[in-house]
Amino acid sequence: MPAIISRARAPIAILTDFGYRDHYAGAMKGVIASIAPSAPLIDVTHGIPPQQIVAGAIALRESWRFFPRRTIFLAVVDPGVGTKRLPIGIATRAGARFVGPDNGLLWLAAEAAGVKSIIELTASRFRLADVSTTFHGRDVFAPAAAWLSTGVPIAALGRRLPAMTQLDLSAGLEERPNELRGIVVYVDGFGNLITNINRAHFERFAARFRAQSLSVTIKQHASIPVRKAYGDAGCGAPLAIFGSFGMLELAIRDGSAAERYAAGVGTPVRLRARI
Amino acid sequence: MPAIISRARAPIAILTDFGYRDHYAGAMKGVIASIAPSAPLIDVTHGIPPQQIVAGAIALRESWRFFPRRTIFLAVVDPGVGTKRLPIGIATRAGARFVGPDNGLLWLAAEAAGVKSIIELTASRFRLADVSTTFHGRDVFAPAAAWLSTGVPIAALGRRLPAMTQLDLSAGLEERPNELRGIVVYVDGFGNLITNINRAHFERFAARFRAQSLSVTIKQHASIPVRKAYGDAGCGAPLAIFGSFGMLELAIRDGSAAERYAAGVGTPVRLRARI
Amino acid sequence: MPAIISRARAPIAILTDFGYRDHYAGAMKGVIASIAPSAPLIDVTHGIPPQQIVAGAIALRESWRFFPRRTIFLAVVDPGVGTKRLPIGIATRAGARFVGPDNGLLWLAAEAAGVKSIIELTASRFRLADVSTTFHGRDVFAPAAAWLSTGVPIAALGRRLPAMTQLDLSAGLEERPNELRGIVVYVDGFGNLITNINRAHFERFAARFRAQSLSVTIKQHASIPVRKAYGDAGCGAPLAIFGSFGMLELAIRDGSAAERYAAGVGTPVRLRARI
Numbered sequence: 001m002p003a004i005i006s007r008a009r010a011p012i013a014i015l016t017d018f019g020y021r022d023h024y025a026g027a028m029k030g031v032i033a034s035i036a037p038s039a040p041l042i043d044v045t046h047g048i049p050p051q052q053i054v055a056g057a058i059a060l061r062e063s064w065r066f067f068p069r070r071t072i073f074l075a076v077v078d079p080g081v082g083t084k085r086l087p088i089g090i091a092t093r094a095g096a097r098f099v100g101p102d103n104g105l106l107w108l109a110a111e112a113a114g115v116k117s118i119i120e121l122t123a124s125r126f127r128l129a130d131v132s133t134t135f136h137g138r139d140v141f142a143p144a145a146a147w148l149s150t151g152v153p154i155a156a157l158g159r160r161l162p163a164m165t166q167l168d169l170s171a172g173l174e175e176r177p178n179e180l181r182g183i184v185v186y187v188d189g190f191g192n193l194i195t196n197i198n199r200a201h202f203e204r205f206a207a208r209f210r211a212q213s214l215s216v217t218i219k220q221h222a223s224i225p226v227r228k229a230y231g232d233a234g235c236g237a238p239l240a241i242f243g244s245f246g247m248l249e250l251a252i253r254d255g256s257a258a259e260r261y262a263a264g265v266g267t268p269v270r271l272r273a274r275i
Numbered sequence: 276m277p278a279i280i281s282r283a284r285a286p287i288a289i290l291t292d293f294g295y296r297d298h299y300a301g302a303m304k305g306v307i308a309s310i311a312p313s314a315p316l317i318d319v320t321h322g323i324p325p326q327q328i329v330a331g332a333i334a335l336r337e338s339w340r341f342f343p344r345r346t347i348f349l350a351v352v353d354p355g356v357g358t359k360r361l362p363i364g365i366a367t368r369a370g371a372r373f374v375g376p377d378n379g380l381l382w383l384a385a386e387a388a389g390v391k392s393i394i395e396l397t398a399s400r401f402r403l404a405d406v407s408t409t410f411h412g413r414d415v416f417a418p419a420a421a422w423l424s425t426g427v428p429i430a431a432l433g434r435r436l437p438a439m440t441q442l443d444l445s446a447g448l449e450e451r452p453n454e455l456r457g458i459v460v461y462v463d464g465f466g467n468l469i470t471n472i473n474r475a476h477f478e479r480f481a482a483r484f485r486a487q488s489l490s491v492t493i494k495q496h497a498s499i500p501v502r503k504a505y506g507d508a509g510c511g512a513p514l515a516i517f518g519s520f521g522m523l524e525l526a527i528r529d530g531s532a533a534e535r536y537a538a539g540v541g542t543p544v545r546l547r548a549r550i
Numbered sequence: 551m552p553a554i555i556s557r558a559r560a561p562i563a564i565l566t567d568f569g570y571r572d573h574y575a576g577a578m579k580g581v582i583a584s585i586a587p588s589a590p591l592i593d594v595t596h597g598i599p600p601q602q603i604v605a606g607a608i609a610l611r612e613s614w615r616f617f618p619r620r621t622i623f624l625a626v627v628d629p630g631v632g633t634k635r636l637p638i639g640i641a642t643r644a645g646a647r648f649v650g651p652d653n654g655l656l657w658l659a660a661e662a663a664g665v666k667s668i669i670e671l672t673a674s675r676f677r678l679a680d681v682s683t684t685f686h687g688r689d690v691f692a693p694a695a696a697w698l699s700t701g702v703p704i705a706a707l708g709r710r711l712p713a714m715t716q717l718d719l720s721a722g723l724e725e726r727p728n729e730l731r732g733i734v735v736y737v738d739g740f741g742n743l744i745t746n747i748n749r750a751h752f753e754r755f756a757a758r759f760r761a762q763s764l765s766v767t768i769k770q771h772a773s774i775p776v777r778k779a780y781g782d783a784g785c786g787a788p789l790a791i792f793g794s795f796g797m798l799e800l801a802i803r804d805g806s807a808a809e810r811y812a813a814g815v816g817t818p819v820r821l822r823a824r825i
Contacts, residue, residue: 011583013576019322020295020570021464023334024519026288026319030342033286033317037343041317042583042591044576047569050465051529059573066688067580068587079529082504133504135519138341189571190600229632229683244574244685254601254629294597295570296739298609299794301563301594305617308561308592312618316592325740326804354804357779408779410794413616 010070011040012145015060016137017048017077024135028074028142031128035146042067047189051079053105054265057167058186058194060098061108062245069095074137074145077105082133087121087140088164091154099145101136104167115164122158169196172268180205180271182248187264191256193218195269197248202271209273216240217270218250218261225274240271285345286315287420290335291412292323292352299410303349303417306403310421317342322464326354328380329540332442333461333469335373336383337520344370349412349420352380357408362396362415363439366429374420376411379442390439397433444471447543455480455546457523462539466531468493470544472523477546484548491515492545493525493536500549515546560620561590562695565610566687567598567627574685578624578692581678585696592617597739601629603655604815607717608736608744610648611658612795619645624687624695627655632683637671637690638714641704649695651686654717665714672708719746722818730755730821732798737814741806743768745819747798752821759823766790767820768800768811775824790821 012032018024025046032041044063048056056077064073078085078101090098090106093114098106099121121127121140126147131139144157172183173196182197206214216224224238226248233239233253238260243249250257250269258264287307293299300321307316319338323331331352339348353360353376365373365381368389373381374396396402396415401422406414419432447458448471457472481489491499500508501515501523508514508528513535518524525532525544533539562582568574575596582591594613598606606627614623628635628651640648640656643664648656649671671677671690676697681689694707722733723746732747756764766774774788776798783789783803788810793799800807800819808814 009587011587013580015573015576019464020320021322021324023290023319023338024463026290026317026334027338027341027519029317029319030288030338030346033315033346034341034343037284037286037315040583040587040591041315042576042579043318043593044573044579045570047571049571059576063573063577063580066577066584068584071580071583080506083506132519134516138519188574189569231630231633241684244577244682244688294739295595296597296599298565298594298613299738301565301592301609302613302616302794304592304594305563305613305621308590308621309616309618312559312561312590316590318593355781358781407794409791413794 009039010068010072010149011042012072012074012149013042013044013067014046015044015048015056015073015075016046017050017052017056018046018137019050020046024137027138031138031142032146035143036149039146039149048077051077053077053103054167054169055186056105057108058245060106061112064096064109064113067096070097072097072099072145072148073109074141075100075105076137076141078103078136081136086161087136088161089119089121089144089148089154089157090164091116097148097154099141099148102165104165107165107167110164117154118161118164119154120158120161123156126152126157172196173201175201175205178272182269184263184265184267184269186245187258191252191258192243193250193257193261193263193267194243194245195248195250197271198246199242202248205271212273214271215274216248216250217272218263218267221261223274224250284314285343285347285424286317287347287349287424288317288319288342289321290319290323290331290348290350291321292325292327292331293321293412294325295321299412302413306413306417307421310418311424314421314424323352326352328352328378329442329444330461331380332383333520335381336387339371339384339388342371345372347372347374347420347423348384349416350375350380351412351416353378353411356411361436362411363436364394364396364419364423364429364432365439366391372423372429374416374423377440379440382440382442385439392429393436393439394429395433395436398431401427401432447471448476450476450480453547457544459538459540459542459544461520462533466527466533467518468525468532468536468538468542469518469520470523470525472546473521474517477523480546487548489546490549491523491525492547493538493542496536498549499525559589560618560622560699561592562586562622562624562699563592563594563617564596565594565598565606565623565625566596567600567602567606568596568687569600570596574687577688581688581692582696585693586699589696589699598627601627603627603629603653604717604719605736606655607658608795610656611662614646614659614663617646620647622647622649622695622698623659624691625650625655626687626691628653628686631686636711637686638711639669639671639694639698639704639707640714641666647698647704649691649698652715654715657715657717660714667704668711668714669704670708670711673706676702676707722746723751725751725755728822732819734813734815734817734819736795737808741802741808742793743800743807743811743813743817744793744795745798745800747821748796749792752798755821762823764821765824766798766800767822768813768817771811773824774800
């Protein structure tokens with residue numbers, strides 16, 4: 001791929017659980033357009049399931065690296081709005097900036113991008129004049145993202161914090177002699193079940209069974225084969241695959257694995273050698 | 276907050292009930308991009324419940340003030356398309372312009388922004404060449420908004436009207452000696468129940484009961500306490516709060532009040548002193 | 551309408567079945583912003599029903615002509631991702647460019663725009679460095695669309711193909727002496743049932759019954775009258791109308807015809823003279 005040239009202003013990429021019914025995401029975009037009229041606005045998604053921080057964190061981790069280097073990610077999944085959870089901004093070694101609540105939402109992406117500094121968003125001149133207790137996305141986070149894009153340095157937005165809230169997806173992950181156990185951590189809109197088994201886990205385990213093919217068990221449904229492409233399964237057939245998340249996921253060709261197996265976040269899965 | 280500088284072209288902010296399934300909103304955006312290629316396009320929402328003019332009017336009232344001063348709002352919730360309801364454009368003292376059907380949809384926002392002039396969109400050269408009877412959003416309203424953004428004065432779009440259709444949200448609002456009655460006028464995507472009781476109504480009523488705390492009754496569920504932040508209620512607990520609408524709303528912390536109380540638009544609520 | 555002046559860069563208009571829950575559409579937009587930071591991005595819709603190529607093809611056919619002449623349409627409804635279906639780019643006589651899978655999705659629009667050349671997207675330097683087997687929208691199609699918008703000629707994206715996969719909507723269409731038969735080919739988000747009977751079919755048939763009005767039958771529900779505007783039917787009443795698709799569609803004023811008649815894609819309809 002030829003070198004990517006980024007002459008234009010870095011975009012502000014927005015990810016929330018506000019949904020598409022109300023004007024909430026729209027009001028945030030209005031605030032940004034008022035402060036930084038020439039910043040390109042990109043909706044990553046507003047469809048994160050309400051208040052599911054882990055789902056938002058995974059979606060952010062899976063998308064940030066595809067954006068221009070200096071993109072500002074404005075992420076709001078914020079069940080604790082109005083309580084003591086801190087509003088933060090993060091600068092990273094990769095160049096990306098993140099703005100949102102300090103509740104774990106930003107952790108997976110910020111960790112992957114390399115945290116350089118964490119700022120609590122305390123500077124009142126970079127907030128709206130009236131800050132509600134219910135809508136920090138509009139009143140605190142959107143202005144912070146917009147001012148960043150105009151060139152305000154992140155350190156000006158508040159006081160430096162030594163650490164941020166982390167998120168751990170390894171719960172339920174266990175390597176046993178004859179099986180690799182994991183759990184579903186995300187269900188996408190097609191009903192694909194994304195697990196917390198990544199390629200490194202998988203390959204370490206698979207190395208022991210070189211001669212045998214592996215298959216996945218979920219809720220008594222055994223022998224779901226591991227495939228390279230959705231198209232390698234027949235129509236309506238199940239498969240396990242490393243999808244665009246880089247995690248092992250269970251899918252039904254042209255169907256929904258979440259429905260077929262009545263499975264969701266937390267459902268255990270097991271990887272075994274096929275007998 | 277530092278002064279907001281708006282060098283860029285005013286955005287066109289779009290709010291409809293077209294949903295996210297079809298290409299209808301997309302076709303409108305194509306029309307705008309054809310006429311005004313450098314006008315920033317911002318989706319406020321396309322998720323207004325189908326043909327619910329009041330829901331659209333409230334969403335518009337709650338969002339317009341967060342946008343740049345000269346924003347053009349293109350709003351389409353239009354059950355009467357193809358009938359005698361007029362297509363209109365509105366200039367306001369606050370600077371915002373509104374374009375859409377004259378069915379009450381634009382009223383709440385236009386009233387708040389201060390109506391300066393109302394124009395019926397009759398000028399055929401500022402419409403598409405073929406105007407369908409079913410899709411004025413694409414054929415009449417989108418072109419009008421786009422031409423406005425290129426600098427065409429609003430008066431050029433048609434003939435001046437003396438008045439527009441208004442919308443009254445005070446039905447069901449009643450101040451009694453011992454209780455303040457209102458109704459639910461909007462249900463948001465989180466299931467929060469927004470009432471027609473605003474802060475002025477509330478404070479006038481509350482002033483009489485200074486020593487006592489107030490609580491809200493809905494459908495026999497009494498004693499929902501009035502709180503400052505969602506986080507002040509325990510997980511799963513109900514609360515009444517002045518949310519981002521500036522109206523009293525009923526919510527469940529991390530849940531849906533609409534589901535819990537099987538309530539919707541029109542459901543009565545009562546505010547009383549706690550005994 | 552005054553002449554349309556297009557000084558700005560042609561937009562990239564995106565249509566997918568990725569839905570609004572996940573970050574998939576967002577990741578594609580990030581890729582585009584990285585390669586072509588100043589290309590305007592317009593979401594046509596991401597709500598095409600999952601893997602329904604015909605629905606996507608119709609939505610694209612109905613929207614492309616409303617966009618600026620040189621718009622690049624990035625369309626992804628791709629049940630065969632990772633299999634042998636080819637990734638293609640299309641140049642047209644009308645000016646529009648189309649990028650997506652060669653599975654019929656692009657056919658209706660490309661045919662209407664006049665196919666000039668078809669290119670298989672084989673040039674690896676215009677793809678992402680790592681192409682997954684599951685997400686060509688992000689890894690192959692988005693980069694191709696972005697590079698096109700920077701001025702890369704379409705011929706540079708790969709090797710020329712002699713033909714592309716076509717789509718035929720005339721199945722179920724039949725002209726009989728006393729009735730015109732068709733089927734529902736699309737159901738929109740309002741529940742309107744769009745048939746494959748176009749205006750030419752209709753007028754040829756109607757010419758034989760000049761003195762009589764025509765009506766439509768669906769699933770034993772006879773005598774749905776043909777109207778000019780939704781508003782010509784009473785509230786809750788059914789009507790047949792040439793809607794914004796330019797096809798005969800069945801609708802319920804302020805309601806859903808899909809629900810009322812329990813009808814969907816494939817349901818037969820018959821047009822007859824009213825007795």
